Amino acid sequence: MRGVPIALVVLLSAAVAACDQTAPPSGAPRDLAAALPLVTTVTPVITAVTWPPAASVDRGALAALPETAAHAARSSQVPVLVPSRRELLAAPVIVAKEHWTSFWARTESITVSLTMTRLTRKVPGIPPLQGAHAVRGAPAFITANEGIWTAAWIENGVSYALDVECASPEAPSCASDALLRELASALVYVGGVGAKTAGDRP
Incomplete structure (x- = not known):
C-alpha cells in the first residue's frame, strides 16, 4: 500500500547520499550504483x-x-x-x-x-x-x-x-x-x- 513508496524513498535517498560523497569510505565498492539493487518500474498487480x-x-x-x-x-x-x-x-x-x-x-x-x-x-x-x-x-x-x-x-x-x-x-x-x-x-x-x-x- 503506502509502505512501498516509503521504502523506495529510503532506498533512493541512500543511493543519492552515497553518490554525493566525494570520498567513499574505505572498502566501499567503486561503483556504488552497481552495488544497489536495480529499481525498475513495478507493474501493478x-x-x-x-x-x-x-x-x-x-x-x-x-x-x-x-x-x-x-x-x-x-x-x-x-x-x-x-x-x-x-x-x-x-x-x-x-x-x-x-x-x-x-x-x-x-x-x-x-x-x-x-x-x-x-x-x-x-x-x-x-x-x-x-x-x-x-x-x-x-x-x-x-x-x-x-x-x-x-x-x-x-x-x-x-x-x-x-x-x-x-x-x-x-x-x-x-x-x-x-x-x-x-x-x-x-x-x-x-x-x-x-x-x-x-x-x-x-
Missing part, C-alpha cells in the same frame, strides 16, 4: 476482491446518495465504503474507474475523501510494511500532513485511504486523530458490481 454479502449493503446510505453518485457506487469494481453521516452523503462526488473508486464530500467544517483501489505494487526484496495502528480491525497507517489526517488500511482485499481536513486548521476536532478514527469506524458499505441484488435501482 490486481488483487482479488472479497465482496461483502449483498445483504450487508446499507440501503439507507445508498438511498441518501444522489442518483449520479449511487450509480457510480453500483458500477464500482471495488466494494464502496462511504461515511454514514448524512451531511456527507447529500452532495458527494463518487468516481468509479476500472480498478479504483474515489469518494469526496465537503461540509462547512470538514472535507472528507476516500480512495479505494484493487491495485498493489510489490517490489522484489522489499517486504510490505505493516501499520502500527488499527482501523476497522485491520493494521493501518495514520499520519498527519499540513492539517490533513490520513488513515490507510486493507479491507476486502482492497486498499483504502481516508483523508480528513478541517476547514479551520485550529479546529479542535482536527487537533488529534479522533475524528479520523470516528469517521473510519462508521464507514458503511453501499455496494459495487459484486453486490448486485434484485432490489437495486437500474
Whole structure:
C-alpha cells in the first residue's frame, strides 16, 4: 500500500547520499550504483476482491446518495465504503474507474475523501510494511500532513485511504486523530458490481 513508496524513498535517498560523497569510505565498492539493487518500474498487480454479502449493503446510505453518485457506487469494481453521516452523503462526488473508486464530500467544517483501489505494487526484496495502528480491525497507517489526517488500511482485499481536513486548521476536532478514527469506524458499505441484488435501482 503506502509502505512501498516509503521504502523506495529510503532506498533512493541512500543511493543519492552515497553518490554525493566525494570520498567513499574505505572498502566501499567503486561503483556504488552497481552495488544497489536495480529499481525498475513495478507493474501493478490486481488483487482479488472479497465482496461483502449483498445483504450487508446499507440501503439507507445508498438511498441518501444522489442518483449520479449511487450509480457510480453500483458500477464500482471495488466494494464502496462511504461515511454514514448524512451531511456527507447529500452532495458527494463518487468516481468509479476500472480498478479504483474515489469518494469526496465537503461540509462547512470538514472535507472528507476516500480512495479505494484493487491495485498493489510489490517490489522484489522489499517486504510490505505493516501499520502500527488499527482501523476497522485491520493494521493501518495514520499520519498527519499540513492539517490533513490520513488513515490507510486493507479491507476486502482492497486498499483504502481516508483523508480528513478541517476547514479551520485550529479546529479542535482536527487537533488529534479522533475524528479520523470516528469517521473510519462508521464507514458503511453501499455496494459495487459484486453486490448486485434484485432490489437495486437500474
